[in-house]
Amino acid sequence: LYTDNFFNPFVMARFGGALDPLLAGINGLSAATGGLIAPAAEAAPAGTGFDHIAKQQHKSYALFGQFDYKLTDELTLTAGIRYTDEKKDLSTVFSENLAGGTTYPTDFSSVGDPAAPTPGSLIYGAGYAGAILQGIGAGQIDPFSATAAAALLPFQTPGWAFKALGATTSDRPDIIESLKDDQITGTIKLSYQPDRDTLWYVSYGEGYKSGGTNTDRIAAGFNPLFDAETSQAFEIGLKKDFPDQNLRINAATHYTTVNDFQANTFTGNGFNLQNAGDYGIKGLELEATWLATDSLEVNLAYAMVKAEYKTFERGNCWVAYTWHTGVDDPGRQNPTDRFCDRSGDRPGGEPENYLVLSLKQDIDLADNIYAYVQGEYTYTSDIILDGSNDPYAVQDSYNLLNFRFFMNFTDMDMDLIFWARNALDEEYVNRTNFNTPLQDGKLNAYMAEPRTMGVTIKKRF
Template identity: 65%
Template sequence: MKTSQFKRNKISLAVIASVYLTSPSIIAQQAQSEQQTVDESFLERITVTAQKRVQNQQEVPIAMTAFSGEEMAEAVIKDLFDLQKSVPGLGAFQAQNATQSSFSIRGVGTSSQNYGLESSVGLYVDGVYRARQNSMINNLIDVEGIEVLRGPQGTLFGKNTPSGAVLVRTVKPSHDGDDGFVELTAGNFGLLNVAGAMSLSAIDDILAFRVTGFTSQRDGIVDDVNFGEDILNDRDRWGARLQMLFTPSDSFELRIIADQGEIDEICCAAPTQVSNFQAREILGKFGSDAFLSQPPFNATVFRDDQFYDRQVAVSFLPKSQMTDKGLSAEINWDLNDQYTLTAISAYRSFEAYDNIDSDFTDADLFGTINDAEQDSFSQELRLTYSGESLDYILGFYYFTQDIDLNYSLYTDDLFNTFFMANFQGALDPLLNGIDQLSAATGGLIAPTAQAAPGGVGFDHVATQEHESYALFTQFDFSLTDKLTLTAGVRYTDESKDLSTVFSENFSDGSSFVPFFNSIGDPSDPATIVPGTLIYGAGVAGAILQGIGAGQIDITSPQGQAALQAFVPFQTPGWGFQALGPTTSTREDIIETLDDDQFTGTVKLSYQFDKYSMAYVSYGTGYKSGGTNTDRIAPGVDPIFEAEASESIEIGLKKDFANQDLRINAAAHYTTVDDFQANTFTGNGFNLQNAGDYEISGFELEATWYPTESIEVNFAYALVNSEYKSFERGNCWNAFTWHTGIVDPGQESTDPANPNPFCNRTGDRPGGEPEDFAILSIKKEFNLADGIYSYIQADYSHTGDMVLDASNDPYAEQDAYNLLNARIFVKFEELDLDVILWGRNILDEEYINRTNFNVPIQDGKLNAYVSDPATYGITLKKRF
């Protein structure tokens, strides 16, 4: 066996970084240190930039996981959804469509369903902040390394980082001419990925270029009964990146990057998890599935036990399109041996469009369109000083963005019939009576109109002008040879001008009159008939009976006044106002938010020896408030406040060189004030400040080489999170509908009149498992001279979780386990890698972290599917 081959390939958890954040002289020093190991151990030196300068990971007082680009390529990790299965405490998932993704760290995350929200996880590519989480879901190609930092990063990465940060570095241009590659991946479900990159030296050691590109295609993993097999949740993506590196001297570097990525996919499928055809515990109670299965709908309905058949039925295929592009310029200038000036300027543009069948059936009921654009500019300036006992960074950061959202919930042909079916004939006597009276009067009294006609759009246009700047500093001061004090502070100023204009329009562009007020406020001038629809129907019904009994003379002034009770039912769209918050009128939102915040960190780290370091830290994070861009429930404030976090962490990083064992561990306690919670109720999203949110936990990462050719990695994260106070959260829906059991958190004291809010204090957040563990075993061997190989298996455990913030007993996911495996073969003479890989090879069935109450269909839950067993082959040729 060739030991050199083993050492060259032992890069699990290692990031060999030619770091863009540093000067050329420091990069040269780093290149030498990267070759060093811990004495004669197989443990590699891991170079990271978590504090915006090159450091050994074992000497950085931050809980973090780092991967090299080479390691990610060998593991066929193509995006952050793949990455989460290897990082303790990281959550990443798609939901409603391919253009909306959500990320969390240590149980603190942000839904991307609402464009008024900013991310709790700071996402950075080549030092540039990505304001839209969705821009991060495209393929990770030609990546040098990724670092996942856990805990608030409110000093150096102070733009929206209450829970952590993900740092992605791409490969720089070079003059060597031997860092190009072509990669081909093929697999089941028609998977075909093609990627490549190459550098070009235009002026030796002065000017170099690099071009990177990829395309990714895959069939869907979900069938539709109307449109065919393997049609939904497909892949159709491409991206390109062009770079220039200009180094006229050893002390100056300019790097310019232009990139663009596009997605055009059919996503995302949400099969029925809990049907409401008939209540599980209430005999004779039937829901929307029962009447949708009958004429005129003739919809396809599914049983609960069909969820993992991966089959849906929709009226039209969902469309998800996204374009993300940008241009950045970075300057690193060594002013002298101690000072380096860094400047990063960036412009980014993001566009997303999705159109989904939001009734999730193949009956023509209603759909939803999101059409969003975002443009941003950022400027960062940093001065870095490096001395014998003191290192520090001084910085300035500026960020501005404009967001424009056009949203429409629109009704289709059968919506009126669907609306009326929910009353099970209760309104028929009133409506038939008015029509009979109209016929008897020769049309002098108008007939009834459709309550909820098709072709109506419930629209809003939301715009946001956002400007932010920050001043920050952080220093490391060696109190002794072993004890280091790290401290930093950041001042952030945020300003937002927010506007949301609502409208409700018929297909001809006219607006309907909101006769019925869903909250029953008689003082509302829009309420011609006071109160709810049921109240209005009762008044109109009593007048109709009076006319039939001869007690009301419709020709008299009093009779003419009484006939006004019929006017709402004679006006098209009379049912919409009472249907719920998504179809009711509301006031426009015009707001200006100004906020400022100090965040920072204090850390003490003690280097016992070159193998051991312990630290204790305190840090804070912050992200600004905004407006809810959805049609929320009455009583929910459309303005939400800023979210702020505090965290205490104790960590240990220890190398047992003689045993070839490395252990990194951290325990943390985090509180989040005014946590921004966003939950779907079945009739709109409620985005509001939940109150106090508490998280405690523990993380362990270990690497061990029991022999020269065997590597074992183990990682574990415990995340114990709950709402310490959340008084006006969402209530159970499906469980209450099926059982009649009222949510114990119901805040109404009148059981006959429950309100829409429940106390969720003490409950768990949705989509966050309590524990996660992964065990990886790798065995290396040589097949022949010049042919190096290894076999690796990864086994992960994800603990049970609740799937939505209401903690509905039906919205639960049991713990599940996944097995991934791969065989890697490197032909050294050809510089060719061949990888045979499989993911979820045991075909474990589980829900992809979230489910939801189906819109306007009480008692029914749908959920998003996870990937089944996938497998394939990857060929990578370097040149």
């Protein structure tokens, strides 16, 4: 609900330079006729509300089971199955309410391209009204004629600029839907343990996430309904202990495909939740723990992930990059499309490489004091921060270094911890940025915590 004066200066800043002569002409005509012809109305009256009320009734039933069966002393089969039945009754009612109670104007569907104005756009309507004013001024058109009234009326109606601003302020139909779905999913795993220090396994599993409706005011051209998401995952792994070396290693490689992936992108006006198409992810993971000495522990974790949209034909388009550079999104198939093909792009929030290395050294201070010092290094490769793959929405790789000096005083049942986070004082976006609402070209972001140091005291009673 927008109830302040934000839109008035915003609208006039965006359109005012081009529309000032038109509005002045309408006001001049109104004055010349003694008010018989109405003056220009407010483009975006304060107090206008853009409400939507979403309700959902969701019933879900599931029946599932799993068992382990030892084929031999070394070989174990694990299998499971699940049946899910879902029903959703969904209702979203949208309303646009001008403060004065007048009818919400829907004359202009978009801003429009000044170079090629199209009927129904604000640019087209302004050009037509301007031509009528010129005809009136030249004595060629009767200012009280039906032709003049039809051309000028939209600009004499309060709120005439609202719909052209975008999906947030545009009218849209209500959503009344009932969705039914059922799904059978399962998992199967084969484990091989030749000795107590070794475990090999291979597994296959299926996943399911039900569909629903997108209740935000998304742009025209996007389907407010989205289907269920399903997945198929394969994994091969090894868990191995090396007792003589005080070493443990866990390693796995995996491949997952997701059908009708439910992608959620903030577009500056709301969240656009939709089916992206097919999504593929493959990679490997490695974890190692090494007790190098009686007092020194080394831990390593590494993940390599290759992910991409196999098909995503109606994704969100670049906003900020196009606004600043004039370079349109190459995924846009037609100039008038509000959606772009994201097939082959990386999904947001998935770094290709992630590494954590930590060292923990126990320190012998006194019999009644347990102490250690720990250092942790983290490397994160570059990350796409949003679902449109806007070139300006990319976080470069960064390194983090954390330290901790821990002391436990046994006699007092108290901990004293000196710590430092982000000791290198890296500046980076904490995996979240978004287009500023109704202000194309601007991006908002949540910056990560800078270098922070402190002392923590814990006392147990």
